Amino acid sequence: MVQPRESFGSRLGFIMAAVGSAVGLGNMWRFSYLTAENGGAAFVLLYIGFTLLIGLPVLLAELALGRGAQRSPIAALVHYGGSGWGWRGAMFVACGFLSLSYYSVIAGWTIRYAVESLTLGFPSDPEAHFAAISTGGAAIAWHLVFMLVSVTIVLVGVHKGIERVALVLMPLLFVVVCGIAIYAATLDGAGAGYTYYLTADFSGMFSFSVVSDAASQAFFSLSLGMGAMLTYASYLSEEHHLPDESLVIAMTDFAVAFIAGLAVFPLIFALGLSEAVGESTVGALFITLPKAFSEMGPAGSVLAPVFFMALAVAALTSAISLLEVVVAAAIDSLGWTRTRAALVGGAVITALGVGPALDLRVLDWMDKIAGNLLLVAGGLALAVFVGWVMQSPMGEVARGAEGVRWLFLWRWLLRVPVPLVLAAVLYASIAALF
Ligand code: TRP
Numbered sequence: 310m311v312q313p314r315e316s317f318g319s320r321l322g323f324i325m326a327a328v329g330s331a332v333g334l335g336n337m338w339r340f341s342y343l344t345a346e347n348g349g350a351a352f353v354l355l356y357i358g359f360t361l362l363i364g365l366p367v368l369l370a371e372l373a374l375g376r377g378a379q380r381s382p383i384a385a386l387v388h389y390g391g392s393g394w395g396w397r398g399a400m401f402v403a404c405g406f407l408s409l410s411y412y413s414v415i416a417g418w419t420i421r422y423a424v425e426s427l428t429l430g431f432p433s434d435p436e437a438h439f440a441a442i443s444t445g446g447a448a449i450a451w452h453l454v455f456m457l458v459s460v461t462i463v464l465v466g467v468h469k470g471i472e473r474v475a476l477v478l479m480p481l482l483f484v485v486v487c488g489i490a491i492y493a494a495t496l497d498g499a500g501a502g503y504t505y506y507l508t509a510d511f512s513g514m515f516s517f518s519v520v521s522d523a524a525s526q527a528f529f530s531l532s533l534g535m536g537a538m539l540t541y542a543s544y545l546s547e548e549h550h551l552p553d554e555s556l557v558i559a560m561t562d563f564a565v566a567f568i569a570g571l572a573v574f575p576l577i578f579a580l581g582l583s584e585a586v587g588e589s590t591v592g593a594l595f596i597t598l599p600k601a602f603s604e605m606g607p608a609g610s611v612l613a614p615v616f617f618m619a620l621a622v623a624a625l626t627s628a629i630s631l632l633e634v635v636v637a638a639a640i641d642s643l644g645w646t647r648t649r650a651a652l653v654g655g656a657v658i659t660a661l662g663v664g665p666a667l668d669l670r671v672l673d674w675m676d677k678i679a680g681n682l683l684l685v686a687g688g689l690a691l692a693v694f695v696g697w698v699m700q701s702p703m704g705e706v707a708r709g710a711e712g713v714r715w716l717f718l719w720r721w722l723l724r725v726p727v728p729l730v731l732a733a734v735l736y737a738s739i740a741a742l743f
Contacts, residue, residue: 314379315467316544322468323549324557325475327541329626330532331562332482334415337623338594341506341570343526347519350509353567355520359527360559363730366722367533367688368555369706370695375542376551377705381637382536385543389699397690398638401536404683405634406654408535410661411675412631413459416624417451417666418443418595423617430610431603439595448666453659455621459628460655463636464648467544471629478622483565485619489612490568493575502578506570521737524730525685530562534684534691537630540637547708552716573598580604594620632658681738689731696723 317323344352378385383398421442425432432438442448462470493499513519532538542551580601598616602609632654639650665672695702702723703716 314544316546317472317541318468319472320549320554322472322476323541323545324554324561325479326471326626326630327538327554327558328561329475329479330537330541330630331530331558331627332479332565333530333532333623333627334412334419334620335526335530336562336566337486337569337620338573340526340530340566341573342593343522344570345506345574347522348510348513349505349507351511351514352519352523353507355514355523356527357563359524359730360531360563362722363524363688363727364527364531364533365555365559366719366727367528367692368531368538368559369551369719370691370702370723371533371536371538372542372545372551372555373702373705374691374695374699375536375539376545376547376549377699377702379543381540381543381641382634383638384641385536385539386694390694394694394698397694398536400683401539401687402635402638404535404679404687405537405631405638406658406661407675407683408679409459409628409631409635410658411665411672411679412624412628413455413658414448414452414662414666414672416455416621416628417448417453419617419620419624420455421447421451422595422599423614423621426599426602426610426613426617431599431613435596435599435603438599443595444667444669449663452662452666455625455628456655456659456662459625459632460651462625462629463632463655464651466647467633471633474629475626478626482619482622485615486565486568486572489576489616489619490572492608492612493572493579496575496579498579498581499575502574502576503571505578506574517737518741521734524734525681525738528688528731528734529680529684530566531559532627532630534687535631535634536687537634539691540634541630543637550710551706552710552713552719576601677738677742682735682742685731685735685738689728689735692723692727692731696720696728 317326340356344356374385374389375381378388380388382401383395386394386398462474464470493502528534577597582597582601582604599613602613602616605612632651635654635658636647636650639645639654640647643650645653665675703720706716706719707713
């Protein structure tokens, strides 16, 4: 059982892996429609505020906890807090199972769309096509394909699998998203898209639901609240400058979300499909955009596979971090080998995914429970843990980051404002559920 712990090979490798976890389906669609619906530029400001005041402190807390303990969530909480905290870590792992099982179903659609738009061209009726492929045997098959790819990468290991894949795919994703945004800017009618996306409306800033949407999106987008960042950080050594690295991760995540919005809205508006943006479901991504691509002619048949590949890549690098939470827990707490943990964990998650693959209501429900409730509750627990329970968190962060003066501010944020805000967001999402 006592094998030496795996580690990331380079600073950039870790940053790319963490950015890979953060940049996912949440950036590519969720951020832009939330922005468009909730006050445009005003929402972006709120979002930046929450990223800095809530997201960044909790991200740094996860990194400190993981690197300090050199263990995955369950063992890390027990290490610093005693065995009474083990169940909290176990909830992170449970959240990993739950989240990946439906995330992978959606990711399966993206791969299918990428392959089909390359080989078969566009369906004449995107709506009917989506209804036909989003559930049932076809959805299960592509979910299985996606899980096989994820399990293979995680099975190879942290350095040779996760890190290498992120080092290749993340820069590529960034270039593709920027490329599409630049192309979209050249289309007639793009201006209406920018207007829709970014026109500032400050009235929402006083609405509890808009504010809590901004906070929970900032949180979701940074992959916080279930020990994913914690697990990646458990593979870091003490040379890492955690405050700088958390800033880079948070800024890159924001940049990709923002630029994805600059790509998506001009495309939709240039083609006069704006009525369809109102439906804020994940379905809009798979119905409205294919319509836009198919009306675009030849440019569309290049853009469509590229866009859906980018989505699949974004989903893949997030999925492997979810899977790694489960795998690392089995390695650290059960003494399993990586191979066994990846195969068994992957099989259980694949089986769990059959539920959401058969019924979109199940998928929606899992997204609400995991995405809204469990992540926010997990973040609250992490903030309290690092703020009040963990011994000397500032000392841990200061290793490799001597002379950072604002660490006391970080700890204070974790102790009081972050738990208060997250408790309010949790209350809002529970209220919204019933
Ligand atoms: N951040 C991912 C996205 O933007 C989704 C996500 C939320 C996630 N929590 C996570 C990914 C935990 C990995 C681990 O789509």
